[in-house]
Amino acid sequence: MAAANPAKSLQDELTCSICLDYFKEPVSLDCDHNFCRACITQCWGVFATDISCPQCREIFPQRNLRLNRQLRNVVEAARELGLQTGREPEPERLCEKHKEPLKLFCKEDKIPICLVCDRSQEHRDHTVIPAKEAAEEFKEKIQAHLKTLKEERETLLGFKVSGEKRSQEYLRNTQTERQKIVSEFQQLRQFLEEQERLLLAQLEKLDKEIVKIQNENVSKLSEEISRLDNVISEMEGKCQKPVTESLQDVRNTFSRSVKGKFQQPEEISPKLELRLSDFYQKNVALMETLRKFKDTLPSALETKRGGFLGTFRQVNVTLDPDTAHPKLVLSEDWKSVRWGDTRQRLPNNPERFDTRPCVLGCEGFTSGRHCWEVEVGDGGCWAVGVARVSVGKKGQISHSPEGGIWAVQRLGGQFQALTSPVTPLPLRQAPSRIQVCLDCDRGQVTFIDAGDEAPIFTFPPGSVPGGRIRPWLWLGRGSRLRLCP
Secondary structure, eight states: OOOSOHHHHHHHHTBOTTTSSBOSSEEEOTTSOEEEHHHHHHHHTTOOEEEEOTTTOOEEEEOOOEEOHHHHHHHHHHHHHTOOOSOOOOOOOBOTTTOOBOOEEETTTTEEEOHHHHHSTTTTTSOEEEHHHHHHHHHHHHHHHHHHHHHHHHHHHHHHHHHHHHHHHHHHHHHHHHHHHHHHHHHHHHHHHHHHHHHHHHHHHHHHHHHHHHHHHHHHHHHHHHHHHHHHHHHHHHHHSOHHHHTTTHHHHHHHHTOOOOOOOOSSOHHHHHHHHHHHHHHHHHHHHHHHHHHHHHHHHHHTHHHHHHTSEEOOOOBOTTTSOTTEEEOTTSSEEEEOSSOOOOOOOTTSOSSSOEEEBSOOBSSSEEEEEEEOOSSSOEEEEEEETTOOOSSSOOOSGGGTEEEEEEETTEEEEOOSSOEEOOOSSOOSEEEEEEETTTTEEEEEETTTTEEEEEEOTTSSOSSOEEEEEEEOTTOEEEEOO
16 A cells, blocks of 8 residues: 655655654664664663664674665755655644633643733733743753663663673583583592492402302212211111121221211301402492592582672671560670560660560661671570561561561471471581571571581572661570670
8 A cells, every 4th residue: 555645654764763863874783773873873872792773672792883875875865855854743732712822831830821821810920931942941851851861771771781791601600510510420420330330240259259169068068968878877777787797897887987077168268258358348448438428528518608608798796785675684795695584674665575585686787798696505495587677576576577587496496497487497407606697689698507507598589678687586485695706
């Protein structure tokens, strides 16, 4: 179908989508969209890689501007033909009340008005300026705001590009590590399988020698038992015969019965026994090495967490006496807290816990990575973690992320993470010191056994929302906790 306005369609094809004017030195991108060289250069700013087309948003690894000479010639021809850029003029708007052109602008009411409106009682005391002048003022404001928005867009685009680069670099690193792990463990498996084949082959050879010796011994014993059976039978027969007959050939009978004592065969030769002993010793040593390897492998992996802890800033945390429950007794240096025998008479200020025996740290954190250590001892009931500064302090409060608390606890000899519902923690051994690692930027908190640096539990990224976060402790009856220097 033919275009309704061919001149308008041609003008649209020859107009830059950035400046909305005829192309000036038009250049083409790899996606075949065209822009003025100056417009696209200004749009991309300082970025030289991972840039995008303003029209279709396709991303290119680097700048590649091709001068579109044919389009440039068409634009020049259009200029000579006198085609006008821009949209067709809109019909002049009229005042709905007076049916006069809206040539003025009321600054108080911020609406366009006509000359009759200006003389009316409604706008007589208002500041009225020509509509064109008002449009110029608003245009300047819009241009300034547009500049700010473009700068913000460029900044965000820079964050996006740099973030994608970091992610790609991290992915390349993890892929390299993955290949290393697969290769090393494949070699280890091949080595272990080869050792297994060698050991089983040696055992099979020893089995054959033992069976051979056993068969030879059984054969010798069987022959001797058969000979003794014959002698016994003959002598029993002699005893049953008359005296004259039984005395015949008695000498030969006794000589056969008193034949040299049978030499019992050796069960295993000394040489074979030595070989067995040597094999057993080597196998015991090998099995012990494998057991040590299995036992130390998790520890070796966990020591890598030293690098994890190294990214956190060690902070000196103290306890806030204004938040401590009346049953909790703080030390003079505000580093230790214990369960008291009697309820103290303390002011019931808004910051104080009045039902749950809790206390907050004085320090609060809104950004960065921070780590502190709590000595929990060998028993008792306690909970260690962090809480929002706005956590509820009066009445029954929920020890959970929904209640503004992220912590681990020991209760009735069981270790748990205070999730909803709680998560049991099957720890290999009870920790005596716990490191609390708060990453405000990622919204994450991690608990680590300070003894062997083994991880206890991690609330995933984004679990801890923004805002001020403070250390948090809860004590059961008879418990005592201490913040380490």
